[in-house]
Amino acid sequence: MNKIGKSKYTVAQIGCGGRGRIHLDGWIKNSDRCELVAICDLEQTRMEEALKGQKAAPSRYTDADKMLKEMHPDILCFSTPPKIRMELVKLAVKHKVKGLVFEKPMALSLNAASKMTRMCNDNHIKAAVSFQHKYLTSFQKLKEILDKGEIGKVLRIEASCQAGLSLLGSHYIDYALWANGNSKAQWVVGHVHGRELLKDQQHPSPNYVMGRIGFENGVFAIIECGQLSAMYMGKRGLCIDNRLTVYGALGYAWCDTDGGWGLFAPRTGGELLLGKGESWIIQQSQLLQPLFVRDLIAWLDDDSKPHPCNINNSYAGYEIMEAICLSAMDRIRIDLPLKPQKSGQDIFNRMRMELPECHERFGI
């Protein structure tokens, strides 16, 4: 029996596209603790394709409100484009779900991110945003190294990815916070340039972004994403060439999206220790989401076990994302928390209008 007196949590999912299929697999692989009762997509064929080869036989809907009204699931997951977030969080509140999972970027404006976070907290919805790289074996290795204190007191964190701010930038800001034990950020300074990638209305990003963040616990983080960011894999991996590095008083360690990790610490005796986990493709498609779901179930079972991707951590990352851009545009240090934006002050629109054209070549 779980906390709500049932043997399993019931789950409904909206959106059965690329990511939606991975979410479905996550629920189905945890069928000892949850039951996928319904799915919804505007396109019938997407639902059929997503269920191909799966044992589950959920009810199919093309109207999310109708699905929630008829099935009243314990957990709602939506994996839809970023523009469709607020209306689905409102549906989650209306239909009193207990657990909610959705995709990054969590919003396209600070006010929306803040409102959705408040709605979940005020209505006791345990919500988690899909920053699932934390479950990569390389990330877990880094976590183990940090927890054991192998590199001593953490001093500085670096995160880099070549995809844009709203794409992988949102992930890697979140991972920098995670590696720093989710200490509160106090201030941010930033640089942005290039408006070409801001044309993407669903994943708007300046072509290049760099930010420095100061945390309450004295640690600094440097984040860079976009076309000039560090390359560790040459040209072969634009979307997977991402690295999170942590520098401590005694050494340093890093983890990559593609499974690699490294350690230089007293125990490695002056040598660099390198490791490599399972490939990205296998981990992303088969391993990460079931682990993410496991942590959601643990949280639903026990209030004292918040999900590592809980919405409050995600909001902290989103706020930093916008603060970096604001700092760059206003040429000042930004102290957190950010105040609500006045209407017409949307940072992505502002960058679209104010940033000069950029003639550098860019890949994503």
Ligand SMILES: NC(=O)c1ccc[n+]([C@@H]2O[C@H](COP(=O)([O-])OP(=O)(O)OC[C@H]3O[C@@H](n4cnc5c(N)ncnc54)[C@H](O)[C@@H]3O)[C@@H](O)[C@H]2O)c1
């Ligand atoms: N966490 C990650 O690593 C990761 C990776 C890729 C994409 N994403 C994010 O996942 C989200 C979805 O991306 P995707 O690649 O799966 O997109 P997609 O376009 O392949 O799928 C979206 C699906 O949502 C459906 N949909 C849209 N509006 C709907 C509505 N109102 N009701 C029901 N169904 C609706 C569409 O028909 C489509 O099938 C995006 O926010 C993207 O940024 C996250």
